[in-house]
Amino acid sequence: MSDNETSILCAAEIIGNSRYLCVSTGAGVSAESGVPTFRGAGGKWNTIDPEDVATYEAFSRDPEFVWSFYNDRRVNGASCRPNPAHIAIAQLEKRFGDNFTLITQNVDNLHREAGSERILEIHGNIWRVRCTCCNIEYEERTNPLPARPYCKTCGEGAWIRPAVVWFGETLDFDLLYRANKALESCDALLIVGTSGYVYPAAEFIVIAKRSGARVIEINVEETPNAGFVDAKVLGKAGEMLPRILSRITGEG
Numbered sequence: 001m002s003d004n005e006t007s008i009l010c011a012a013e014i015i016g017n018s019r020y021l022c023v024s025t026g027a028g029v030s031a032e033s034g035v036p037t038f039r040g041a042g043g044k045w046n047t048i049d050p051e052d053v054a055t056y057e058a059f060s061r062d063p064e065f066v067w068s069f070y071n072d073r074r075v076n077g078a079s080c081r082p083n084p085a086h087i088a089i090a091q092l093e094k095r096f097g098d099n100f101t102l103i104t105q106n107v108d109n110l111h112r113e114a115g116s117e118r119i120l121e122i123h124g125n126i127w128r129v130r131c132t133c134c135n136i137e138y139e140e141r142t143n144p145l146p147a148r149p150y151c152k153t154c155g156e157g158a159w160i161r162p163a164v165v166w167f168g169e170t171l172d173f174d175l176l177y178r179a180n181k182a183l184e185s186c187d188a189l190l191i192v193g194t195s196g197y198v199y200p201a202a203e204f205i206v207i208a209k210r211s212g213a214r215v216i217e218i219n220v221e222e223t224p225n226a227g228f229v230d231a232k233v234l235g236k237a238g239e240m241l242p243r244i245l246s247r248i249t250g251e252g
């Protein structure tokens with residue numbers, strides 16, 4: 001049996017024997033759906049500086065440029081569908097019921113499309129916008145949006161912005177509180193497709209470990225979490241998660 005096969009069995013054993021499962025996902029879980037990651041091969045930040053598109057300062061300086069970046073992603077995102085990793089995570093939620101929380105850094109909505117419901121989108125959602133004048137947030141499916149998108153209530157001159165969390169901005173307090181509670185309550189944490197560079201998500205593993213949880217990581221490469229995980233499954237999320245799930249359900 002290969003080392004990775006052993007890790008898959010170990011991951012299935014940890015999840016299968018746990019009472020409360022927390023799943024934390026990043027861009028890698030959507031890579032197989034055609035959504036580019038931020039870092040690494042093909043990552044967005046290889047060709048564009050996040051300081052130019054993912055900060056409030058950038059938006060204040062040049063909102064049209066920032067919107068062109070998000071419009072491109074919305075246009076690409078509209079044709080992306082959940083992959084077997086999103087679907088396996090939604091199936092795990094069905095198994096655990098209320099003893100399950102999915103914390104995602106992704107803004108692409110693919111977990112919801114796969115059927116996930118107990119989900120905390122800590123970096124927001126690209127299909128939602130917020131008015132910079134009245135602060136109202138709403139779903140906006142017009143795609144692409146005009147080069148100068150304005151609030152549907154306030155009108156001309158009242159810019160809307162993507163309802164996502166940029167660098168230097170604080171995360172929604174209630175979402176972060178609920179994420180921390182779930183991480184403290186879980187006895188297994190499954191981390192999928194995140195580089196582990198961005199805070200506060202980078203600290204989730206510490207919170208869960210401190211509370212006694214066992215940790216599984218699925219990634220195509222090593223991450224800063226290496227020394228902390230109990231089972232490391234090396235490979236694509238869309239291939240590895242269904243294999244782990246079938247071990248748990250006994251169908252594999």
Ligand code: BJW
Pocket residue numbers: 025026027028029031032037038039040043054105106107123164165166167168169170171192193194195196197198199200218219220221223235236237238
């Ligand atoms: C696969 C795969 C496959 C590929 N299968 N795997 C403490 C210390 C130091 C700095 C800070 C700190 N606290 C806060 C900061 C500052 C900052 C930060 O973390 N900076 C770091 C870069 C050091 N954090 C913030 O500003 C946060 N705010 C905050 O903490 O408020 C309080 C505060 C403010 C200021 C100062 C101090 C405190 C907000 C962070 C917001 C991040 N925003 C973005 C953009 C969101 C909107 C958008 O989408 O446009 O969020 S940046 C980008 O990175 C995006 C992602 O959600 C996030 C994380 O990326 P992720 O998901 O990990 O993706 P990648 O691309 O990095 O990795 C993909 C992984 O998948 C790789 O490992 C691949 O190998 C793998 N993979 N294919 C499985 N098929």
